[in-house]
Amino acid sequence: MDAQDSPRDPRRERTRIALEDTVPEGIPAIDEAAPQVPPAQRPEMIIVTGMSGAGRSRAAMALEDLDWYVVDNLPPQLLPALAGMMTTVGAGVHRLAAVVDVRSRDFFASFMKYLGELRETGVNVRVIFLDSSDASLIRRFESSRRPHPLQGTGSILDGIEHERTLLAGLKASADDVITTTDYSVHDLARRVRELVATESDLALRVTVMSFGFKYGLPLDADHVVDVRFIPNPYWVSELRHLTGRDAPVADYVFRQDGAAAFVDGYADLMIPALPSYVDELKPYVTIAVGCTGGKHRSVASAERIAAHLRAAGFKVSTQHRDLGRE
Known part of the structure; x- marks a missing residue:
């Protein structure tokens, strides 16, 4: 009798069928559909x-x-x-x-x-x-x-x-x-x-920081902007408890004569100058914007300057040094 005509071992046959039943179908298709994970960048x-x-x-x-x-x-x-x-x-x-x-x-x-x-x-x-x-x-x-x-x-x-x-x-x-x-x-x-x-690596990093003059100038400021000429929302009882990040305060600040023009004009003035800092090996620039207490006018102005610079393509972060200090 040829080997191929020999009867199968019933126990082996049952084991083979059991294994086939426990292997789910379609796994290769799932593997093919899964997104490929890119290799880690070499050190x-x-x-x-x-x-x-x-x-x-x-x-x-x-x-x-x-x-x-x-x-x-x-x-x-x-x-x-x-x-x-x-x-x-x-x-x-x-x-x-x-x-x-x-x-x-x-x-x-x-x-x-x-x-x-x-x-x-x-x-x-x-x-x-x-x-x-x-x-x-x-x-x-x-x-x-x-x-x-x-x-x-x-x-x-x-x-x-x-x-x-x-x-x-x-x-x-x-x-x-x-x-x-x-x-x-x-x-x-x-x-x-x-x-x-x-x-x-070469991207300039700009920080726009608000501060209160009564707490002193930031030691790491490259530019200092004084917005104390703008009427202070502190004296408006409805705005006193708010900050420059709240829309009512920002609306009040930039409704004042010359406020919006000054802040936007300052941002426009900085835009052509900032790229040259990288050329001079200074990739970090800090613009400090100050009012009396660092809660209303400086905060609103810093946020507006930062937004203006971001729209021009710069990488900008904001810090409010004295917010909550009063």
């Missing part, structure tokens, strides 16, 4: 390296200003371990910059090996190499009165030449090379921002 790491005196510290500061977590003078052996601590979820570190250079002495000799291991971990790695002319580097070391880390018993130029020899291969493989010979510290910060900043 990003920037390695800042290059010649001593070329501006590595300033480049690291620029990255910190862009909300990167920065580690200075890191031995290359720690790069893979540091990358393993990064995450793409929650409030963990997902953008990390490490300054790695010849200050790590003998550890630096194995830099390329550990850089290769780092690239294999799945982290987006970018190497930024900073360079400058010999004359510029000598001038900077002499002005700072610090020795070159590889100078030893020789001259500053000896240390620079030795460093160039050690870093020649790394410079050739770098993703970006920034030559800072003619750069000021601000020029370097702008160049770093051009290379790595996203659109959200």
Whole structure:
């Protein structure tokens, strides 16, 4: 008798039927209809390296200003371990910059090996190499009165030449090379921002804050607007218990002669000036609007200025420092 003609084991047949009955039909269709979850964005790491005196510290500061977590003078052996601590979820570190250079002495000799291991971990790695002319580097070391880390018993130029020899291969493989010979510290910060900043990093953040003069000026104000010339709703008994965020108070304030024109005109005056703050490496601006107590006129005016600036495309938040203080 052929194997295919052999009788089936009744127990196995019952088991097969039971399994078929317990598997719902249509599951593949449900899976196909389910929305695909996009993969998490890979962590990003920037390695800042290059010649001593070329501006590595300033480049690291620029990255910190862009909300990167920065580690200075890191031995290359720690790069893979540091990358393993990064995450793409929650409030963990997902953008990390490490300054790695010849200050790590003998550890630096194995830099390329550990850089290769780092690239294999799945982290987006970018190497930024900073360079400058010999004359510029000598001038900077002499002005700072610090020795070159590889100078030893020789001259500053000896240390620079030795460093160039050690870093020649790394410079050739770098993703970006920034030559800072003619750069000021601000020029370097702008160049770093051009290379790595996203659109959200470069967005200006404007805060419009109301306050009461009797409690003092806000310490962090970049601009101060005085709206005490507007008649005070405090002296209207129906409005005294309300604030500038209530429609009756705002209606009263902007019915006064010149009030709406002044507030709207001030917002219009600021619109062409605000973008230049980012160009000058100042991404945060605080506009403080004050009245006597910080409850009625300043609050209504701050809300109106903020709305005007939002309509012009700026990212604006409002704060009412002294509201509820009376």
